[in-house]
Amino acid sequence: MTQTKTGSVRFENVVKKYGEVTALKKLDLCIDPGKLVTLLGPSGCGKSTTLRLIAGLEMATEGRIHIGGEDVTHLTATYRKVSMVFQSYALFPHMTVRENVAYGLTVKSIPKAEAAQKADAGLELVGLAGFGDRLPSELSGGQQQRVAVARAIVLEPEVLLLDEPLSNLDAKLRRHVREEIRQIQQSLGLTAVYVTHDQEEAMAVSDNIIVMNNAEIAQIGTPNDLYEAPSSAFIADFIGDANLVPCDVETCDGARATARVDGQKVLIPSNGMGKGAAQMVLRPHALSLQKPDQPGLKGQISYAAYLGKEMQYTVETPVGSLFVISAVRADPFVQGDSVSVSIVEDQARLVSI
Incomplete structure (x- = not known):
């Protein structure tokens, strides 16, 4: 399985409001193709809102959003070339692992045999070859998370979104699965946007980290930049x-x-x-x-x-x-x-x- 296209993400003066509450202040950012960028910050800082705006699950109140050079500001999730891996895995318990991975492909009217073939290729990529006939309940938490990753990448998205993907795993398994996610992202050259509140996790997987606070960006940099050269007391205290x-x-x-x-x-x-x-x-x-x-x-x-x-x-x-x-x-x-x-x-x- 090869990734055919990967896209950049660009926000131009993006604002998100819920009534009188500003969930995201004017946000300008650019995520380069093929990079894994993590949105990191305390609860309520705006990181999940930013991810949902990329996904098309929320619409911007102001500003423009571009994915792969295309203006997607007013497109809903269905029409954006993105896939999301959720915190809860969101697997269908009555479907086999193969059927879960192939689900998005069948929704796009891809023939059943072709969808199954792509699903098996996706499962092999995440180290679950031979698990296609099992039910999700027969898998461990780490294996279920890998199924969720396979389901997302078989759609060959321009941008892969990961929303707290490891929060339901124990500490040792988190380290193992995050390494796998990073290896898959790099091998396919995927653009990935990863949300977490775990500083160690962010530093372990990211090309760049966007630290957010009070609905705006506090600092952007490599893990080394943020740790060795914090721009503020908040960053110094939050990172490590x-x-x-x-x-x-x-x-x-x-x-x-x-x-x-x-x-x-x-x-x-x-x-x-x-x-x-x-x-x-x-x-x-x-x-x-x-x-x-x-x-x-x-x-x-x-x-x-x-x-x-x-x-x-x-x-x-x-x-x-x-x-x-x-x-x-x-x-x-x-x-x-x-x-x-x-x-x-x-x-x-x-x-x-």
Whole structure:
């Protein structure tokens, strides 16, 4: 099975309102063909509304929507070349797996034999060759999700939409199925838009992530961009674990700045910031613990946990509680120990208050 065509997605000043409630503010975005882009954000941020607007399940109040270069703003879902994988799988319990996968093809009046052949090819692609005669109830949750993916891709959509597709699976199975979805998307060259509230899931599968907050885009970037160079305190706090501590930017020299944290000077990328009050983003791995007589922020360990390959600590300091992850050492710190917390300068980042 080969994907014959994949399309871009473009929003131009798209607004969605429900009465007096604005569910989506003016949204401009472009998703390139063949890319998997994730819409990520807290509940009520607008990510699911955006997905439904692409699908044609909702109509834009203002603005234009283009898929594959075609203006689809006023087209309903039936006339858009998209397929959706739902959170609930939405499989017909009385149909066999093959019949479920072939359903959309038969609705399009494709001959039954051809539809069955395409369905079997789709099942083989998702690792379920030979499962066609079973009922959905005879499959595990992960297998049912793969059936839902097969049903979507046999329609050869220009855009594949995935709405929280792994939320009903346990953690270990989620990792396995998300890897499969990513491999299928890349092998077919599909354009895919993926909605999730799980940051780790988004970072694992995405070419780019669109982080949304308060019905608008907060930042767009690769997983690495968002983690290493957050544009705001919200992004820093939302993507991965982060310590946000107050600081004063004392000097700026091009791309570098000097900031002071509780008397400690730190040379740090300026991130476009000027002098004055700011916040420093300190990832747990950007902090290291030393004996209390060493330079750094003075603190006391209030929590220590051994997790096999690493130690996790919570350290109480004058700038607040800091979450620190470090490699396991022969003589690990324990709860109640006094420590000095040093900052790995190249890994710290500045954001505005």
